[in-house]
Amino acid sequence: NIPKEQWAQVVEKTGGPVHYKKIPVPKPGPDEVLVNIKYSGVCHTDLHAMMGDWPLESKMPLVGGHEGAGIVVARGELVKDIKIGQKVGIKWINGSCLACPYCERSDEPLCGGALLSGYTVDGSFQQYAIGKAAHVARIPEECDLEEVAPILCAGLTVYKGLKESGARPGDTVAIVGAGGGLGSLAVQYARAMGLHSIAIDGGSEKGDLVKKLGAQTYVDFTTSKDLVADVKAASSDGLGPSAALLLAVQEKPFQQATQYVRSRGVVVCIGLPAHANISAPVFDTVVRMIQIRGSYVGNRADTSEALDFFRRGLIKVPYKTTGLSKLQDVFNLMQEGKIAGRYVVDTSK
Ligand code: 8ID
Ligand code: ZN
Ligand code: ZN
Incomplete structure (x- = not known):
């Protein structure tokens, strides 16, 4: 049949x-x-x-x-x-x-x-x-x-990305694009894995959604005047999240993440915006021991x-x-x- x-x-x-x-x-x-x-x-x-x-x-x-x-x-x-x-x-x-x-x-x-x-x-x-x-x-x-x-x-990719981030239970991760398909699942996998999350996206509908799903804080990139400072301030000790999961479909947040992760922080690139590059200052990357990596499904x-x-x-x-x-x-x-x-x-x- x-x-x-x-x-x-x-x-x-x-x-x-x-x-x-x-x-x-x-x-x-x-x-x-x-x-x-x-x-x-x-x-x-x-x-x-x-x-x-x-x-x-x-x-x-x-x-x-x-x-x-x-x-x-x-x-x-x-x-x-x-x-x-x-x-x-x-x-x-x-x-x-x-x-x-x-x-x-x-x-x-x-x-x-x-x-x-x-x-x-x-x-x-x-x-x-x-x-x-x-x-x-x-x-x-x-x-x-x-x-x-x-x-x-979506679920598989963010779960793998969180593993690749090296974040340990109790650590804080930034989820960039948290209100989208991958992001809304990342917030929940993070919680299930014992991580705190700082959700970043735009608009109040996505903000309400990610808080309902378990994000500790929401930073709205469309209204934040200093996103790097706001994300750092949202981590409990003010030093910034241990890792950032980049799920957005824009280039700009990829550059910001290397600035707000704490020293030894891991920036995990997952989103695939067209024609985008990621760059970071060599000095800062060295003396703060920052890692930038990709994660693919x-x-x-x-x-x-x-x-x-x-x-x-x-x-x-x-x-x-x-x-x-x-x-x-x-x-x-x-x-x-x-x-x-x-x-x-x-x-x-
Ligand atoms: O294996 C992989 N690496 C993999 C697997 C699956 C998907 C990669 N992806 C890629 C997709 O190809 C796409 O480029 O991940 C990206 C996100 O996929 P998605 O979650 O399916 O997209 P979406 O539902 O449109 O969500 C994107 C979110 O990003 C937000 C948007 O508001 C939306 O909620 N966003 C954007 I665009 N710019 C932002 C910014 N500057 C932002 N959030 C925060 N800051
Ligand atoms: Zn996909
Ligand atoms: Zn093979």
């Missing part, structure tokens, strides 16, 4: 828009599964992909989406450990070679042969998507597919761990649901920075 055709949102040229139309249902290869996607989160990465923001070629035409939660409906002959009917997730890393020096050490996102869902292979903005069996996220059966979808990229173990935080009820995704057919409207809101939390699309509508 797998149909021959399905509804999908297709990017036909760089710059968009997406086209809602019927396309063929793909067939899984020997090491792949076919997933009936029920819900997909909409990540800002999907908008970057459509707009061609990055120095990385994507396939075209392209079905975007990489927070796809669904049920396995078919599997290739080599797939033994996944059952038909099992809940799985299509995440950004769709597959990797599993043999290179990076894969050998479970650094699959660094694999030169990694397949990227909704970028180099079609993703979850369709009713039936393909994933390499080794890489699809194993979603615990008790999890609701609509609520769990944003964990597959997470590996399969990080995925399982991030899902387990959700399963235990520690993470409540603040989401709104709309039909897959309305994806362009979601992109328009996202471009204007008007989404507090995450949008999830229902592939049946």
Whole structure:
């Protein structure tokens, strides 16, 4: 009962828009599964992909989406450990070679042969998507597919970023872009990991949201007269946060973070604004022992761990649901920075 055709949102040229139309249902290869996607989160990465923001070629035409939660409906002959009917997730890393020096050490996102869902292979903005069996996220059966979808990229990425930050329980981290999709989950992972957080974003709606989700303080970048001073002052001893998680889609906050983290502070770059650079004064970086690092999604173990935080009820995704057919409207809101939390699309509508 797998149909021959399905509804999908297709990017036909760089710059968009997406086209809602019927396309063929793909067939899984020997090491792949076919997933009936029920819900997909909409990540800002999907908008970057459509707009061609990055120095990385994507396939075209392209079905975007990489927070796809669904049920396995078919599997290739080599797939033994996944059952038909099992809940799985299509995440950004769709597959990797599993043999290179990076894969050998479970650094699959660094694999030169990694397949990227909704970028180099079609993703979850369709009713039936393909994933390499080794890489699809194993979603615990008790999890609701609509609520769990944003964990597959946003949750995983911020959880990994917090680990990469080296922050220890009791430390304070700045979450920059805290009211967005990644940020609203970062505030909660931080709390669950025993960290204090200083949330930074713009406007009162996002401020209310992040305080409700557990941020100790909110700094509004649209009204703060001296953001660096305000963030430092928001840490309990006034020396600044131990780490900053940069999730914003603007260059400026990347420069500010190196100034407000405390000495030995770690600046973790996660957001991917187009054509952005990060620079810091060498003197200050040396004598204050500042670290600047990148963090890119997470590996399969990080995925399982991030899902387990959700399963235990520690993470409540603040989401709104709309039909897959309305994806362009979601992109328009996202471009204007008007989404507090995450949008999830229902592939049946
Ligand atoms: O693996 C990775 N590194 C990874 C994984 C997933 C997503 C990276 N990303 C990237 C996306 O491609 C995107 O560039 O992380 C970024 C954030 O994704 P998102 O959370 O899905 O975007 P959003 O929901 O639009 O949230 C962005 C927030 O940043 C705020 C906005 O108000 C919004 O709430 N923001 C901006 I734009 N400028 C800000 C500033 N100067 C700011 N917040 C604080 N200060
Ligand atoms: Zn994403
Ligand atoms: Zn590899």
